[in-house]
Amino acid sequence: MNKSQLINQLATDAGLTKAGADRAVNALLNIITQQLCSSNSITIQGFGTFSPRQAAARIGKHPLSGKPTHQPACVKAVFKPSQQLKDTLNP
Structure with a gap:
């Protein structure tokens, strides 16, 4: 959708x-x-929680050349489903 x-x-x-x-x-x-x-964070009762999470800097790998690349630290949006939503999805 x-x-x-x-x-x-x-x-x-x-x-x-x-x-x-x-x-x-x-x-x-x-x-x-x-x-x-x-x-x-934003919690929607019965649905889940949206929260920001700090991701540390890391060394990645270029997919074509295989050379190491620096990935800077960043903030990521994370969603954690509620138990009610998990139960609905997996009866």
């Missing part, structure tokens, strides 16, 4: 217009992005 399909499904399920569903999806994504950029 891509973003436009998500918007269409939200509009159908929630009885919203497509424009309203588009604003809702964009607002939610902006809030999650802002919180992750501020080093905050």
Whole structure:
């Protein structure tokens, strides 16, 4: 499912217009992005937790030449599903 399909499904399920569903999806994504950029976690009860995680610098390998390359430290977005979501996916 891509973003436009998500918007269409939200509009159908929630009885919203497509424009309203588009604003809702964009607002939610902006809030999650802002919180992750501020080093905050977002927990959605029954779904999971989005959190920023610091990744250390490391030495990688160029896929074509095999030469070592430096990968700088960075912040990654991590999602940890809730137990309820895990149980739903794996009955």
